[in-house]
Amino acid sequence: MSTKIRVAIAGIGSCASALVQGVEFYLRNPENMIGLMYPEIGGYKTEDIEFVLGFDIDTRKVDTFLQEALYVLPNCNMRVIDPASKFQCIETNARTFRGPTLDGIAPHMLRYHGDITFQEDTKAHIISAEEYKELLKKHKVDILLNYMPVGAEEASKWYITHAIDAGVHVINCMPTFISTEDATALELMAIKNKVTIVGSDMRSSYGASRLSEVLQGSMMDAGLVVTQHIQMNMAAGTTQGQEHIINGRSANTDFLNMAEKARLHSKHVSKENVLSGQSIVRGKGLEGMTMFAGPSLTVVQRPGGDYMGTDNKVCNIDLVAYGFAGARYELTARLSVQDSPNSGGIVVDAIRFCRVAREMDIVGYLRGPSAWSQKTPPVQMTTADAKFECDAMARRVYTPITEKQKISNLFSVSNELLIEKVKELPFTFQKGKTEYE
Numbered sequence: 467m468s469t470k471i472r473v474a475i476a477g478i479g480s481c482a483s484a485l486v487q488g489v490e491f492y493l494r495n496p497e498n499m500i501g502l503m504y505p506e507i508g509g510y511k512t513e514d515i516e517f518v519l520g521f522d523i524d525t526r527k528v529d530t531f532l533q534e535a536l537y538v539l540p541n542c543n544m545r546v547i548d549p550a551s552k553f554q555c556i557e558t559n560a561r562t563f564r565g566p567t568l569d570g571i572a573p574h575m576l577r578y579h580g581d582i583t584f585q586e587d588t589k590a591h592i593i594s595a596e597e598y599k600e601l602l603k604k605h606k607v608d609i610l611l612n613y614m615p616v617g618a619e620e621a622s623k624w625y626i627t628h629a630i631d632a633g634v635h636v637i638n639c640m641p642t643f644i645s646t647e648d649a650t651a652l653e654l655m656a657i658k659n660k661v662t663i664v665g666s667d668m669r670s671s672y673g674a675s676r677l678s679e680v681l682q683g684s685m686m687d688a689g690l691v692v693t694q695h696i697q698m699n700m701a702a703g704t705t706q707g708q709e710h711i712i713n714g715r716s717a718n719t720d721f722l723n724m725a726e727k728a729r730l731h732s733k734h735v736s737k738e739n740v741l742s743g744q745s746i747v748r749g750k751g752l753e754g755m756t757m758f759a760g761p762s763l764t765v766v767q768r769p770g771g772d773y774m775g776t777d778n779k780v781c782n783i784d785l786v787a788y789g790f791a792g793a794r795y796e797l798t799a800r801l802s803v804q805d806s807p808n809s810g811g812i813v814v815d816a817i818r819f820c821r822v823a824r825e826m827d828i829v830g831y832l833r834g835p836s837a838w839s840q841k842t843p844p845v846q847m848t849t850a851d852a853k854f855e856c857d858a859m860a861r862r863v864y865t866p867i868t869e870k871q872k873i874s875n876l877f878s879v880s881n882e883l884l885i886e887k888v889k890e891l892p893f894t895f896q897k898g899k900t901e902y903e
């Protein structure tokens with residue numbers, strides 16, 4: 467079926483590079499379905515996704531063709547497509563424009579070697595909000611992907627709210643708009659503009675969040691009480707295609723950016739929302755629970771050697787629980803993954819859910835796809851419930867949740883009452899803070 471789903475990307479980092487290369491990979495290898503959770507969503511395949519615009523601030527990426535920007539440093543994701551070959555999933559001559567920096571670059575990032583960190587452009591024209599909206603309209607963009615670095619609250623707000631204002635759907639891959647208050651206000655704006663949102667803070671297809679959720683959820687469903695859940699993440703290990711680098715290996719820019727505690731605050735809260743979410747959806751309290759999830763360790767190489775970011779991430783999980791007649795359980799798990807392609811596998815679903823939902827006349831936060839694909843969705847769900855919602859939408863079937871979000875239902879009242887209707891949409895209370903703030 468179908469017309470192409472036209473996508474713009476803000477932040478052409480390692481995740482964007484892995485995503486676009488992945489879409490091209492499946493386009494060139496249509497028989498290969500490995501790594502795809504949904505070969506089809508409402509009739510759309512990954513080959514229906516087309517990338518048409520990019521925005522960045524790095525001097526190596528701005529004012530270039532989007533395809534070129536995917537491959538330059540400090541991006542360090544694995545390469546699966548020859549950079550010199552012509553991409554079919556990128557619109558011919560699609561370019562990367564210079565957006566406003568705002569809080570995109572944390573001061574400590576400037577301390578690192580240029581090959582592994584951001585280099586702010588000082589020459590190219592910085593687009594205004596009006597020019598940004600014009601570009602989105604001129605290029606008929608359906609969906610904006612927000613891939614700002616963690617902590618770039620202002621920059622994210624700029625890309626997201628102006629996109630919604632321009633009638634573009636948004637997938638918010640990083641932890642902004644995570645408190646219920648902020649998310650509700652954003653949803654009202656999206657509904658008024660009749661667009662959808664998937665957010666916030668992308669999970670990976672099979673990463674730390676999924677593993678934590680499934681392990682904790684399965685223990686609770688077995689009647690156990692989980693008293694401790696600690697999830698530690700670090701940049702470590704080797705990355706495919708970079709085995710020749712034996713002297714010099716640092717964390718990728720995502721981890722380097724979070725080396726300063728102040729910068730990673732929102733990611734820490736968002737990661738813990740995954741853990742607390744599994745207790746909340748089962749009606750269990752969190753009091754006294756020993757719980758931690760965070761981008762816990764950023765490793766920077768000692769000066770010298772080659773400078774290359776590593777896209778490999780290792781997660782260690784420790785759980786303690788008590789069960790039948792007080793019997794004790796301890797569970798330890800270790801997961802080592804290639805970080806950026808792992809998120810690409812889920813973004814290809816989020817993109818298609820946005821298109822299909824809009825064709826079903828659903829607007830606002832997509833609660834099922836957000837619970838399945840994001841760390842801080844508006845409604846936390848069990849793994850099974852989130853999958854149920856996604857499966858239904860993939861078959862274009864309404865559920866009691868999506869029925870409420872149909873345009874015909876929401877817009878059956880006056881403008882003033884619309885606000886009340888939006889407030890009635892389900893939200894799991896999410897904090898923008900930790901317990902000790």
Ligand SMILES: NC(=O)c1ccc[n+]([C@@H]2O[C@H](COP(=O)([O-])OP(=O)(O)OC[C@H]3O[C@@H](n4cnc5c(N)ncnc54)[C@H](O)[C@@H]3O)[C@@H](O)[C@H]2O)c1
Pocket residue numbers: 476477478479480481482521522523524527541565566567568569570571584612613614615616618621639640641667668669670718719720805806808809
């Ligand atoms: N598996 C994963 O890697 C994963 C999973 C979930 C969420 N995320 C989140 O997705 C986001 C992107 O991750 P990444 O690994 O691609 O990061 P990255 O550091 O590789 O890319 C960030 C990009 O944003 C650009 N940028 C910075 N400020 C900007 C601005 N004001 N305007 C436009 N561009 C700007 C940088 O130049 C860079 O190209 C991060 O917030 C990350 O935490 C990643």
